Amino acid sequence: MKELDLLKKDWQRNDHTLSQFSETEIYKMLQKKSSSIVKWILIISILEIMLWTILSVCFSTDDYFNSLKHDEIFVWMKVVNYFNYGVILFFIYLFYKNYINISTTASTKKLMKDILKTRKSVQYYVWFNLGMILFSFMLGIFFAFAYNPDVVLLKEKINNNQFILLLIIVVLIVAIGIVLGAFWLFYRLLYGILLRKLSRNYEELKKIDL
Amino acid sequence: MSDALEQSFVQQLKANQNIIHKICRLYTVGDDAHKDLFQEITIQLWKAFPKFRGESKFSTWAYRVALNTAITLYRKSTRSVKTISYEKQEFFIKQEDYNFEEEEQLKLMYNAVYQLNDIEKALIFMYLEDKDYHEISETLGISEVNARVKMNRIKGKLRNILNP
Numbered sequence: 001m002k003e004l005d006l007l008k009k010d011w012q013r014n015d016h017t018l019s020q021f022s023e024t025e026i027y028k029m030l031q032k033k034s035s036s037i038v039k040w041i042l043i044i045s046i047l048e049i050m051l052w053t054i055l056s057v058c059f060s061t062d063d064y065f066n067s068l069k070h071d072e073i074f075v076w077m078k079v080v081n082y083f084n085y086g087v088i089l090f091f092i093y094l095f096y097k098n099y100i101n102i103s104t105t106a107s108t109k110k111l112m113k114d115i116l117k118t119r120k121s122v123q124y125y126v127w128f129n130l131g132m133i134l135f136s137f138m139l140g141i142f143f144a145f146a147y148n149p150d151v152v153l154l155k156e157k158i159n160n161n162q163f164i165l166l167l168i169i170v171v172l173i174v175a176i177g178i179v180l181g182a183f184w185l186f187y188r189l190l191y192g193i194l195l196r197k198l199s200r201n202y203e204e205l206k207k208i209d210l
Numbered sequence: 211m212s213d214a215l216e217q218s219f220v221q222q223l224k225a226n227q228n229i230i231h232k233i234c235r236l237y238t239v240g241d242d243a244h245k246d247l248f249q250e251i252t253i254q255l256w257k258a259f260p261k262f263r264g265e266s267k268f269s270t271w272a273y274r275v276a277l278n279t280a281i282t283l284y285r286k287s288t289r290s291v292k293t294i295s296y297e298k299q300e301f302f303i304k305q306e307d308y309n310f311e312e313e314e315q316l317k318l319m320y321n322a323v324y325q326l327n328d329i330e331k332a333l334i335f336m337y338l339e340d341k342d343y344h345e346i347s348e349t350l351g352i353s354e355v356n357a358r359v360k361m362n363r364i365k366g367k368l369r370n371i372l373n374p
Contacts, residue, residue, distance in 0.1 A: 001365050003372065004337075006312065007319045011232075011338040018231040021248070026220045026227075029249045030256050 035103035037198050038118055042095040044190060045125070049088050073143055080139070084132055091125045115202045119195055126187045133183055137176055219259050222268045223252065229269060230276050232339070236323070236331050237280045247280065254279045273339075274349045277332045284328040322371040330364050337361065 021029075098118040102111065144151050158165045223230075230251050234244045255275050262271050323334055329350075336346040343361075347354040 001369070003315055003319045004365065004368065006315060007323070008338050008340070010316050012340065015228055018228055018235075021224070021227055023220050023224055026223055026252060027216075029252045030216075030220075 035099065037194050037201070038095070038099045038102050041118065041122060041191065041194055042092070042099050044194075045088075045092050045095055048190070049085075049092065073147070076139070080136065087128060091121065091128070094121045095125075112202060112206065115198055119198060119202075122191050122195060126184075126191060129187065130180060130183060134176065134180060137179065141172060215259070219256060223255065223272075226269050226272055229272050229339075233276050233280050233335060236335055237284055237328075247283065250283060251276045251279045270345070270349070273336070273341075277335065277349065281328045281332055284331075318372055319368075322368045325371055326364065326367065330360070330367070333357065333360055333364060 095118075098114060098121060102114045102118065145155065154168075158168065230248055231244075233251070234247045238244045238247050255272060258275050262268070323331070326334060332350055333346065336349060341349070343354045343357050346361075347357045350357070352360070
């Protein structure tokens with residue numbers, strides 16, 4: 001087939017016209033996989049904080065706390081809220097730093113270290129969030145018992161009956177367990193997939209790095 | 211040491227990168243897609259590198275891994291294959307003995323090659339690289355007879371595309 005021969009000649013003649021990558025560019029390519037995962041961790045964490053902020057604006061709890069008629073609650077809520085946002089922003093900064101570190105690393109050893117660091121910071125982040133949820137839950141219960149007029153009736157009953165007290169404690173623990181479990185599942189799905197990919201990359205690097 | 215291994219890999223890859231560039235040229239259109247495939251092949255090669263013990267030449271081994279990567283990736287996205295117009299490619303560097311008729315023929319030919327499927331492209335690639343059937347069969351993991359038969363079919367297909 002004469003066209004094919006023509007093509008073959010042209011194919012081999014064109015070798016020198018191909019663009020070439022430098023060694024540094026090739027090194028970078030080897031690292032890019034992890035960096036794109038870490039980039040997603042950063043993006044998701046930012047989206048998450050936006051989601052919570054929007055949710056808290058939409059479902060304002062102000063009315064409920066107003067009905068309790070104790071202004072000091074607002075101060076407490078504000079302190080907790082600011083603290084929460086402060087820590088989350090700090091984590092986002094950490095994720096950003098991890099991302100920058102991983103996308104600019106040139107050696108496998110350093111990359112492995114950075115991957116471990118990223119994994120740890122994500123784990124701390126998830127634990128912090130779960131802790132915060134538990135804490136707000138407890139705070140909510142405390143406020144309810146301390147200030148909510150509806151609960152006063154309940155309190156009187158509890159004082160008379162040990163069994164109801166036990167029942168309420170059990171119900172609360174189960175409720176907390178379910179809420180925490182749901183959030184835990186949520187985080188597992190959200191970050192678990194990315195973390196697993198990251199640790200697979202890590203294992204691959206480890207195999208190479210004997 | 212790992213750093214030495216990595217260094218040796220990067221050096222060998224750099225020296226043999228034309229192989230990958232040419233595969234990318236055959237399987238992708240556009241700079242971005244070319245770079246993406248190049249990177250994917252690089253990562254696959256790097257992953258497989260610890261198993262490469264220098265029994266064959268780096269280039270022979272790279273042919274195999276790179277083509278497999280291209281075929282697998284191409285297969286995944288095969289549903290979104292668009293008709294590719296060869297005009298968009300920048301293959302044609304004007305030769306000194308510029309020949310209009312030859313140029314036209316080449317254009318048609320490249321266009322025809324683009325319409326082949328993933329496996330056929332791999333075979334044509336090996337053919338264009340001037341590999342014999344023994345090497346083609348080893349690289350693609352098919353028998354020599356099968357490679358010959360396939361190659362003949364591809365030639366027929368190309369002829370059909372050129373003269374519909």
